[in-house]
Amino acid sequence: MRFRRWAVNVLAAVWAVSGSMSHLSASPPRKPNILLIVADDLGYADLGFQGGADIPTPAIDSLAAGGVRFTNGYVSGPYCSPTRAGLLTGRYQQRFGHEFNPGGNRAGGNRGGGNRPGPNFSGKGLPLEETTFANRFKDAGYVTGLVGKWHLGGGPEYHPFKRGFDEFFGFLGGAHTYFDKDNAEILRGTEKLTEPTYLTQAFGREAVSFIERHKQEPFLLYLAFNAVHTPMEAEDSELDKFDEIKNETRKTYAAMLSSMDDAIGKVLSKLKDAGLEEETLIFFISDNGGPTMQGTTINGSNNAPLRGSKRTTLEGGIRVPFVVQWKGKLPAGSVYNHPVIQLDFQPTALAAAGVTVDPSWKLDGTNLLPFLDGSQKGIPHETLYWRLGDQNAIRHGEWKLVQYDLNVENYPTTGVSTRKLFHLPTDLNESHDLSEKYPEKVKELESLWQEWNKQLAKPL
Missing domain, CATH: 3.40.720.10 (Alkaline Phosphatase, subunit A)
Structure with a gap:
């Protein structure tokens, strides 16, 4: 009888530990x-x-x-x-x-x-x-x-x-x-x-x-x-x-x-x-x-x-x-x-x-x-957009259409540039405007930017 009681206690302890370990293993991982x-x-x-x-x-x-x-x-x-x-x-x-x-x-x-x-x-x-x-x-x-x-x-x-x-x-x-x-x-x-x-x-x-x-x-x-x-x-x-x-x-x-x-x-x-x-x-x-x-x-x-x-x-x-x-x-x-x-x-x-x-x-x-x-597979963004007052830009794939502050070129020139088109992989410095060579690309990007622009609020 004494041995049986001891064995039951041992088994109960084992089950308790096992249950506790099972609970621990099931706990969710810490969030990063x-x-x-x-x-x-x-x-x-x-x-x-x-x-x-x-x-x-x-x-x-x-x-x-x-x-x-x-x-x-x-x-x-x-x-x-x-x-x-x-x-x-x-x-x-x-x-x-x-x-x-x-x-x-x-x-x-x-x-x-x-x-x-x-x-x-x-x-x-x-x-x-x-x-x-x-x-x-x-x-x-x-x-x-x-x-x-x-x-x-x-x-x-x-x-x-x-x-x-x-x-x-x-x-x-x-x-x-x-x-x-x-x-x-x-x-x-x-x-x-x-x-x-x-x-x-x-x-x-x-x-x-x-x-x-x-x-x-x-x-x-x-x-x-x-x-x-x-x-x-x-x-x-x-x-x-x-x-x-x-x-x-x-x-x-x-x-x-x-x-x-x-x-x-x-x-x-x-x-x-x-x-x-x-x-x-x-x-x-x-x-x-x-x-x-x-x-x-x-x-x-x-x-x-x-x-x-x-x-x-x-x-x-x-x-x-x-x-x-x-x-x-x-x-x-x-x-x-x-x-x-x-x-x-x-x-x-x-x-x-x-x-x-x-x-x-x-x-x-x-x-x-x-x-x-x-x-x-694929890419996170096909198109990204920018607007800061009358400066603006859109990057669509490898192409960027941009209108920027002219102060960057010839201070104290004021105002913003015309829309200029750049192919970024071959012209990271944005030095060669391709807008006249690719007017259809300008039209495509302009249309995409305007659709985005319609969604925006007036600046506070």
Whole structure:
């Protein structure tokens, strides 16, 4: 009897353990973390993996080495706030009127006429009717954080806390000093604070802290540097690394970029130390091209071999360094040559998180994962579109039809160009207008752009 009771107890224990193990094996896998890193006004040619040679960027280069580099990566606007509005919503920002920067920044001329200021909606921001990726990931059980530049509205109703973010450290406007000065407006949440650390390094520190505090749960971290946007301010320790660069603006730019790369390196090291390298889907882009307008360069950036600048619809304004890394899931060190756009971030990240996109969201982006892992043939986008006031462009296959700010050619010439046609694979610099040679191609692309344009809202 005593043996039988012992045997029954042993079997019960075995069944309990077995049931417990079965329960563990059936538990769903952890959802991947999402890390979106955005640089500001970065030159197309200024990273090592983009061919840059005078500014070491080992951390950012490691993302390309461990992930997928896109040679035709675009953003939906050629400057800051509109691109971010498209990024956060996954929709062309022109659909809801967020076509210009808040505050009346100049945006190009009247169609066929002279330059004019963009509409001024100072104090406004990303329309409240729009849903952000932070909203969607919060609904999916993620903790959400923003570190860095917001530029989507300074009023309380536009604060990141009201747009789906659980945590915020950074500034609300479009530019900010990198040092603690009288005009510094750094916030933690809604509280202003004094930040003595060089701002780029402070953003890296806060991103590392966010990962440490939330490493046990799925998180979305939007790390939006203001580097290498003006003002041109760098630490002496970084400047000393670039004494061989004689142009002072370029030297300061190099120091600022080096500091951002160092901060990104600390974030990537934190992911590795926390065992989250293969659990984190990482995106890296610039918000637009470098500001090389009027034959000069405002921040020392280099857009070669592209023609054009930030604030123009030429390739130099809208084609950017673009990388996606998900170790163990996407092929490391690969290159993808078909056009993609920052609007693809949201559907790609949602797919990774197992969230089904509702057609009522009307996203313009595409889930890139099946194209990158080889499970889907074809291309993500046959056609991409741009509109910034009277500047506009369409890329359809290998062809681009563009109307751009004439300041890029002969300052102080005003207005916009006529429509020009370029075959990008053979003319990346957009130097040879083929509109007269291929009038039917012009007509085809013009018709496609006009159909898209009919869907858009008036700029706010």
